[in-house]
Amino acid sequence: MATLNKLFVTLSILSLFACSTNAQLFPNFYGRTCPSLQTIVRREMTKAINNEARIGASILRLFFHDCFVNGCDGSILLDDTSTFTGEKNAGPNKNSARGFEVIDAIKTSVEAACSATVSCADILALATRDGIALLGGPSWIVPLGRRDARTASQSAANTQIPSPASDLSTLTKMFQNKGLTLRDLTVLSGAHTIGQAECQFFRNRIYNETNIDTNFATLRKANCPLSGGDTNLAPLDSVSPVTFDNNYYRDLVANKGLLNSDQALFNGVGSPVSLVRAYSINGFAFRRDFAFAMVKMSRISPLTGTNGEIRKNCRLVN
Numbered sequence: 001m002a003t004l005n006k007l008f009v010t011l012s013i014l015s016l017f018a019c020s021t022n023a024q025l026f027p028n029f030y031g032r033t034c035p036s037l038q039t040i041v042r043r044e045m046t047k048a049i050n051n052e053a054r055i056g057a058s059i060l061r062l063f064f065h066d067c068f069v070n071g072c073d074g075s076i077l078l079d080d081t082s083t084f085t086g087e088k089n090a091g092p093n094k095n096s097a098r099g100f101e102v103i104d105a106i107k108t109s110v111e112a113a114c115s116a117t118v119s120c121a122d123i124l125a126l127a128t129r130d131g132i133a134l135l136g137g138p139s140w141i142v143p144l145g146r147r148d149a150r151t152a153s154q155s156a157a158n159t160q161i162p163s164p165a166s167d168l169s170t171l172t173k174m175f176q177n178k179g180l181t182l183r184d185l186t187v188l189s190g191a192h193t194i195g196q197a198e199c200q201f202f203r204n205r206i207y208n209e210t211n212i213d214t215n216f217a218t219l220r221k222a223n224c225p226l227s228g229g230d231t232n233l234a235p236l237d238s239v240s241p242v243t244f245d246n247n248y249y250r251d252l253v254a255n256k257g258l259l260n261s262d263q264a265l266f267n268g269v270g271s272p273v274s275l276v277r278a279y280s281i282n283g284f285a286f287r288r289d290f291a292f293a294m295v296k297m298s299r300i301s302p303l304t305g306t307n308g309e310i311r312k313n314c315r316l317v318n
């Protein structure tokens with residue numbers, strides 16, 4: 001009897017969970033309509049990363065910026081035209097979002113195998129997962145069935161994607177607005193264990209801030225002058241920017257966070273401090289929690305059912 005009760009409770013909780021987190025998304029969504037999808041994405045991402053390891057980071061960032069602006073709906077992939085203003089030229093993306101050609105290449109291969117079936121939003125979700133796994137990170141099962149937006153919002157991109165100058169309370173609010181907790185913020189920021197940032201985004205930190213390791217600031221100043229060199233790059237993880245490990249958190253503990261928004265997670269006070277410390281010594285916990293949080297982020301208000309469309313070309317509405 002007790003066992004039966006337990007089973008019933010488990011089932012109720014499971015169905016409640018399914019209803020509240022867009023049950024329309026599920027891993028086998030294309031199982032019959034595009035069985036080769038995951039093989040194709042993996043093959044194309046392997047090629048892309050062999051060509052340039054950083055691209056895994058760039059695609060991960062694209063996915064974050066897609067999901068934070070009206071949900072994971074492929075809106076960031078739309079090009080501006082004379083009659084359409086998209087998100088690509090919003091402040092956080094202009095001259096810095098990259099990886100669009102890789103998504104195009106995957107889409108072309110997917111269309112050749114199963115035309116007009118798989119959304120660009122789902123391709124981006126799968127490409128992100130594979131990029132991270134190929135750089136040594138965790139892997140996870142991606143819920144699928146997102147459809148593509150017919151619109152995009154430059155103003156939402158300008159206001160809903162956090163700035164690197166943000167403090168902890170602003171970051172917390174902006175993540176909360178997307179249904180993500182302070183814990184999610186802390187683990188998802190670990191994405192900065194891979195990739196690069198431009199001088200203009202960390203100049204103020206290395207010249208003006210005091211919660212920074214002195215040698216680290218000096219090192220970064222060498223390639224980020226007080227004026228000029230705005231687009232000069234530095235690694236977000238000081239040790240291993242093309243390996244998805246937990247060194248980002250070791251950097252934070254050593255006051256070597258590159259962005260103000262990074263060091264904000266480990267600045268003496270506040271609840272993320274203990275989690276940052278934990279991840280800095282326990283890479284396994286970080287990998288596990290990161291995978292879980294990525295699935296959560298990937299479920300931010302998707303278009304499903306008959307909403308949106310399956311774009312033929314990721315850059316254009318049909």
Ligand code: HEM
Nearest residue numbers: 057058061064096162163164188191195196197198201261
């Ligand atoms: C918490 C707030 C965040 C802020 C303020 C922020 C800000 C930034 C900035 C300014 C850059 C450098 C861009 C450039 O110079 O071109 C960057 C890079 C990056 N961000 Fe974030 N980010 C945040 C959270 C995230 C999250 C949640 C993810 C993914 C889950 C992410 C993934 C990345 C990656 C992978 C890169 C490197 C991209 C590349 O090398 O092309 N970021 N971020």
Ligand SMILES: *[C@@H]1O[C@H](CO)[C@@H](O)[C@H](O)[C@H]1NC(C)=O
Nearest residue numbers: 203204205206207208225226
């Ligand atoms: C340092 O802070 C001052 C005062 O806020 C500001 O005017 C200046 O531009 C900052 N310097 C850098 C290099 O960002």
